[in-house]
Structure formats: C-alpha cells, structure tokens
Amino acid sequence: MEKHRILIVEDDIEIAGLIMNHLKERSYRVTWASTGTEGWEDFQSQSFDMAIIDLMLPEMDGFTLCKNIRWSSPIPLLILSARHEEDDKIKGLKLGADDYLTKPFSLRELEARIESQLRRYGRYHSQAQPAEKWTFAHGLEIFPEKKTAEINGVEACLTVKEFALLCLMANNPHRTFSKKELYEHIWEQNDVDGNNTVTVHIKSLRTKLKDPLKTPYFIQTVWGNGYRFVGAASHEN
The missing domain is CATH 1.10.10.10 (Winged helix-like DNA-binding domain superfamily/Winged helix DNA-binding domain)
Incomplete structure (x- = not known):
C-alpha cells in the first residue's frame, strides 16, 4: 500500500538521493525538485501531503518557498538547513514551517519527524472537511x-x-x-x-x-x- 506523497526541494544531489531512496523504500511517493522555483511549480501542479525544503536554494530560497506554500496550503513543512543560526530557525517557523532539522541529520530521525508531522496533519485533515464554498x-x-x-x-x-x-x-x-x-x-x-x-x-x-x-x-x-x-x-x- 502506497503511503503519502512528499515533495523534496534540495539542490544537493547526494542528500536528495539519500532521502528519496530512504523514503521510497518505505513506500512514500516522492517528487524531487532541485531549485525553489521548480519546487513551487511542482507544488502547484501536483498534490502533496508534506514538503521537505532546504533553505539555501537557487532561484527561489527556501524561506520564500515556505511562505508561498503556506499561503496556499496547510500541509506540513519541514525545513532542512546546514545553518545553525537560531534566527533562521525562528524565521522559518514564523513563515509557517512545522519543523526544522539541521544538517547533518540521521535518516531515522528524519523519518520519525515525517511520521510525526503526517500523523498530526492526518488528524487535522480528517476533522476539517474542505468547504465547497x-x-x-x-x-x-x-x-x-x-x-x-x-x-x-x-x-x-x-x-x-x-x-x-x-x-x-x-x-x-x-x-x-x-x-x-x-x-x-x-x-x-x-x-x-x-x-x-x-x-x-x-x-x-x-x-x-x-x-x-x-x-x-x-x-x-x-x-x-x-x-x-x-x-x-x-x-x-
């Protein structure tokens, strides 16, 4: 049985590959974008249950992408970043991100955070029926x-x-x-x-x-x- 659909926006090919392979092995449906603009286009053209977004992206940075997605959708947003500054974390959370993971990270921790966010979103989504108008x-x-x-x-x-x-x-x-x-x-x-x-x-x-x-x-x-x-x-x- 296929699990949720996840958008990964990460310009580092090696990191993106590791995450994609790990999630696909666990039956998640994964779409990968290597730039912020590509990620935004993918988000608008497809349906996702969660997005994992790197902050330092070409064309459109991760902060802007998070803001754009949050204006349009309540799906969980998890930020990935090599930057440890507290201000970045606070800025990301204020823009609507639900979680923040600093590189380097373990794939097991990433998986646990994904499962946690999807559980919360699933409870919210089952209660909040979309209005027809x-x-x-x-x-x-x-x-x-x-x-x-x-x-x-x-x-x-x-x-x-x-x-x-x-x-x-x-x-x-x-x-x-x-x-x-x-x-x-x-x-x-x-x-x-x-x-x-x-x-x-x-x-x-x-x-x-x-x-x-x-x-x-x-x-x-x-x-x-x-x-x-x-x-x-x-x-x-």
Whole structure:
C-alpha cells in the first residue's frame, strides 16, 4: 500500500538521493525538485501531503518557498538547513514551517519527524472537511474547486489571475500583502520598479465584486503597504 506523497526541494544531489531512496523504500511517493522555483511549480501542479525544503536554494530560497506554500496550503513543512543560526530557525517557523532539522541529520530521525508531522496533519485533515464554498457578508461566495466567485448569486466573471488574487487574500484574511508579494506569488516572476500589474488587476477585481473603494467590503488598500482582505466570513454553507 502506497503511503503519502512528499515533495523534496534540495539542490544537493547526494542528500536528495539519500532521502528519496530512504523514503521510497518505505513506500512514500516522492517528487524531487532541485531549485525553489521548480519546487513551487511542482507544488502547484501536483498534490502533496508534506514538503521537505532546504533553505539555501537557487532561484527561489527556501524561506520564500515556505511562505508561498503556506499561503496556499496547510500541509506540513519541514525545513532542512546546514545553518545553525537560531534566527533562521525562528524565521522559518514564523513563515509557517512545522519543523526544522539541521544538517547533518540521521535518516531515522528524519523519518520519525515525517511520521510525526503526517500523523498530526492526518488528524487535522480528517476533522476539517474542505468547504465547497467560502461565504462572506455582502453577498460574496467563492467556490475554490470550481474557481468561480459570485456576488449576490451572479457570477463575477473573474480572470484566472483575479481569482487567484482573491483566493490568496481571502484564505489569509487581514494579512497585508505587498504588491511585490502578490506579483511574485501569482505571476511567479520577479517584480520590477514601475510594475502596475497588481494595481490594475486589483482595480478590476474590485469593480467585478462591486466593492466600494472608500468603505470596502472585501479588499482594503493599506496605504504605502499593499492590500488585505477584510470580508466578514459567514458560517452559512
């Protein structure tokens, strides 16, 4: 019987090979990425039960990858690092990582930590059934699986990027996202000075949601910082 699916993001081929072989021998289904960007692409295109992420990665560092995954999913995140600094550990945990293992480590300890995190996640996952829709005051309903949103029963006809922006912010209510964070997370490209892409999409999204600019129901501008979702969740389902 196959076990859980695990994403390994590690640029050291020898370490990645050791971990993959060890986990495959124990029937885990393993996907390996050698860069942060590749890991993020794999995460978005496949379904995983856990991610093991090295901090020092090319293209996108492990901190950024952890942050991106955590904004989108509650799966367990285990950080691997050769760095022993306490600040790195604290930063990783604050970004949403569930555990931190310093190199060098034993494969038996890694396996035990994986099993522990998956047990906890399994208990949480069995209790928290995914909602078919997210319901908010002022008539907003978001349907994550169908990738659609409605206002007072009428489809808002959002573009793919507009829907992704809405879901990201609604899934992290009252968290202020900078334009840079939104652009790099949704468009998966480095932001550059003078880039108006996020501003244009947020303006269009607000129009389609009939969201008043001065007294917003859903998306609030945090002047000088970015945007945050302020919609009041309803327990109606």
